[in-house]
Each structure stands twice: as C-alpha cells, then as structure tokens.
Amino acid sequence: MRSQQSRILVQLRDLILKGAFAPGERLAEIPISARLGASRTPVRLAFSTLEQEGLVASSPGGGFVMRAFTRKEIDDAIAVRGVLEGMAARLLAENGLAPGMKEAFEECLTAGDSALGGDALSLDGYADYVEMNDRFHEMLVRFCGNAALQRSIEVNSRLPFAAASATLPMHPASGDGRRWLLITHHQHRTLVEAIQRREGTRAQALAIEHVEVARMNLRFAYEKAREGAEVAPAMRLLAPSEDRESA
Amino acid sequence: MRSQQSRILVQLRDLILKGAFAPGERLAEIPISARLGASRTPVRLAFSTLEQEGLVASSPGGGFVMRAFTRKEIDDAIAVRGVLEGMAARLLAENGLAPGMKEAFEECLTAGDSALGGDALSLDGYADYVEMNDRFHEMLVRFCGNAALQRSIEVNSRLPFAAASATLPMHPASGDGRRWLLITHHQHRTLVEAIQRREGTRAQALAIEHVEVARMNLRFAYEKAREGAEVAPAMRLLAPSEDRESA
DNA sequence: GGGGCCATCATTGCATGCAATTTGCGCAGA
DNA sequence: TCTGCGCAAATTGCATGCAATGATGGCCCC
Structure with missing residues (x-):
C-alpha cells in the first residue's frame, strides 16, 4: 500500500x-x-x-x-469509446507500429486462438479471453502515443459497463456467448491486419464497429436484468426506470 | 461561495x-x-x-x-478535441436539431458577424468573438445529448491551450489575426449549415478540420514564445525543451 | 386523528494537532 | 574543490476536534 x-x-x-x-x-x-x-x-x-x-x-x-446509471448513459459512453479507440487505431495505422508492438498484438491474437480453441468454452478459457481482451484494448490505447487520447479513454471507461471488458458477453457458457467471442476475436484480427497494412480509415471503422458488440451485450444485460442481478451484483447500478426504454 | x-x-x-x-x-x-x-x-x-x-x-x-505541458501533449489534446467535437457535430446532424437549437446557433453566427463587421477589429469585437466562440463550442457539445461525450470534452479541454478558446489567434490586432477569425467564423457557418442539412459526415469532417486552426495557433505561440510570455504569463507552462521540436 | 413545528441528533465540512518522512544544508574527508 | 553523510527543519499525510447544517422523531395544536 x-x-x-x-x-x-x-x-x-x-x-x-x-x-x-x-x-x-x-x-x-x-x-x-x-x-x-x-x-x-x-x-x-x-x-x-x-x-x-x-x-x-x-x-x-x-x-x-x-449514483445510478441509465442505459442511455452507458450506451453513449460506449459510443464515445468507439470513437476514441477508432482514433487510436487510425493513429497507429498512420504512424506505423514501433518495434515490438506487432509481436505484442500477435501474441494477443494467438492467446485468443488458444482460449477459443476447443469445441466448448471452458471457464478458464473465458477468463483467459477476458484478460487478453483487456490487454488488447489497453495496448491499442497505449501504443498510439497520444497521451490525451489515452486519458480520455481511461476516464470514459471508468463508467460501469463502458470499459472494454464490458464488450464481452456475460454468458460465456451458452453457445451464443462463444459465438460472440469468436466474432470479437475476428474483429481484433482484422483490426491488427488493417493497422499493419497502414489502412487508417479501415482500422478506425473496425474499431468503431467493434464496440457495437458491447452495446448489444448491454441490451442483452438489460433484458435479462432479473437473473443477471444474482450473478453480477453490479447490475443493480443500472437505473431501473430504463426498463421501459429497453422494451 | x-x-x-x-x-x-x-x-x-x-x-x-x-x-x-x-x-x-x-x-x-x-x-x-x-x-x-x-x-x-x-x-x-x-x-x-x-x-x-x-x-x-x-x-x-x-x-x-x-506540471509542464509539452507541445506534443497539447497538440494531441487538440486532436482529441477535434475527434470528439466531430462526433458531437455528427450526432447533432443525424438526430436533428431540437426546437430552439437552430436559433441559438444562428444567434452565434450573427453575433460573430457583428463582431467581425468593421474593417478593423476592435478589442471589444475580439472579446465579443471569444465569448461567442466559447458559447458556440459549448452548445455544440451540450446539444448533442451525449453526456459521456460532453464529459470527455470537458475533461480534455481542461488542459491549457487545448480548450476551444485556444482556437483563437492570440494576436487579434494584426491583420493575420482578423483573417483567421474570419476563417473560423466561416467554419462555424458551414458547420451549422451541415448540421441543419443533416449531413453528418460533412459536419464531422468540418468540426475536425476546425481544430486545425487551434494547432496552427499553438505553433505560432511556440514560435513567438519569447514575446508571448510577457503578454500571457500562462505561456511559461509550455515545456521549454520542446522548442527544438518546433524548429 | 392528522398535520405542522420544534428539539434533538447525526453528519458533514473545515481547522488543527501530531507523527513520519523528506528535503535542504552544513561539515568533514578525500 | 568535490563528494558523501548526518542532522535539523519543514512539509506532508492522517486522525480527530468542533461548529454548522440538515435529517428525524416526538409532541402539541387544530
């Protein structure tokens, strides 16, 4: 301490x-x-x-x-994260990857491969993927070399459910969960590819699209708010009055 | 208090x-x-x-x-502001202006017109323009309806020289100063036009381009750091070691 | 019986005391 | 003259005291 x-x-x-x-x-x-x-x-x-x-x-x-957090609020914060991470991806693509960055990204990709490798998704595999996902997004922001951008993303991601971790489906056991993980992993792969090819606009667009999975998960969480509250107590931070809007 | x-x-x-x-x-x-x-x-x-x-x-x-603030740091923060304000402009264009917003923007435009109306720019006219400029950018951010975006911009703009006020040339007496004010005012006008026409992509691009004037002013401030320090004591917050890079 | 008022109490916001730590300085030695 | 060391003073970080403000419950009046 x-x-x-x-x-x-x-x-x-x-x-x-x-x-x-x-x-x-x-x-x-x-x-x-x-x-x-x-x-x-x-x-x-x-x-x-x-x-x-x-x-x-x-x-x-x-x-x-x-505080309570309305659904719109979180949704908006996720959209902001998309724009900011899109900027980071574009900068990385435009400026090129410094030595070691390429390897770091590829290490993330192979880690994701092995986490999602088996037919079924184990709980360990899910934990591994979450850890890798955090690392991936953290690197994207850190490597871009824009301190103000990094700060903005950090501040924005402090809102519950707005951080990159919230991108992930909270129901990994289901088949849907694994399918969505496969999709986000594919998005990571294409994003790295675009950055390596110096395709800035494509990288930006991919990063922005990437957060749509998070918004979808948020919607799912709201619909299943009742049972979700037992698994994740943090769900009760969501403003209940927003249930109407989600209908 | x-x-x-x-x-x-x-x-x-x-x-x-x-x-x-x-x-x-x-x-x-x-x-x-x-x-x-x-x-x-x-x-x-x-x-x-x-x-x-x-x-x-x-x-x-x-x-x-x-703290000291490096030039790159401020430049980066300005770029972030551009991206965020670009998002705000796009949202406004996509969602449409609520009643009263159009009038508020147009009031800003006419205020700018009268501030820049005369042949020479008076000190009062400059002050009026600065006030209007702040109001314009504040409205852009507030009207877009995304609280997270608003927060991000506010946090980002707390860095010295990164706020919208820093967009303006600090040398209003010179002919250059007035010329740049005319340009930023024109950019405001086209931005409002794009928003009204619901041209989201154009509005976004215009807002991003708009901050380039701020970056230019930053470069100018660095070049004239010696004399600027007397007029604006805050200039000494700029990291001096960055003088090399600005050369 | 219900509503409003008052008193009591809890809680906050601020000031200050105290110990731990650091910084700055002087001095001695090489 | 320069470097390393030790001491002293100052400063920070934290705990706590105290006054002011808001909340709560009871009581009285209608």
Missing part, C-alpha cells in the same frame, strides 16, 4: 463496481471509514475522486450518494 | 492557468492555504482534483508540483 488514500480509493471503487451500494444510497463517511480501517479524511478524498470519475454524486445537503 | 473547497478549487485553477506557478515548482500547502484564506484541508482536496484534471502532478516524495 503506497498510502492510505490510494488504498481507500481502490477499495472503495471496487466496492462500488461490485454493487455494494444501492443507487441513491447515502455514502456516509463514518461507517465506510470504519469498514475500511481508516479515518474520514482519506475517505473524503476518495469520494471526491470518485465524484470526478462520475461514480458517485454529491448530495445537495452535503455528502455523497451512490 | 457554496463551500470553501469549491472556491479554493476555482481560485487555484485560475492561478495555475494564469501561470502563477513555474513548471516544476513545488506547490506547498501552507503558503497556498494562507494565500487563499483557508486551511490546508480544502487545499489538499483541490490539489487532488487538479491532479485528476492533469494540471498538477503528485511529487514522488509527497505533495504536488506544477
């Missing part, structure tokens, strides 16, 4: 993203500081940071409350 | 953007809290926020130091 505040921040963000607090719930300082074993000061600081990140909202009467 | 911390945050950000601190300078809590008339606690909080915004950096030994 580098400092109390960084530890508190990470733990608190983790709790939030795991759905430990219900939307609208007041986030009182004293019980949380007691729970995390620190005083109120670092907790206050963490709240302030989390407010910047958009995870909690400041209550008009002081203090902070847990 | 709603609270100490919001006041401190605004004042501190203002000081930073006005160049009150030299790059690398240690931002000690005690003198700053004394200067702003508060205790160290809200100042600490403001520092934390400003670190999130990328204006200050946390020192390895604790505390915060003033």
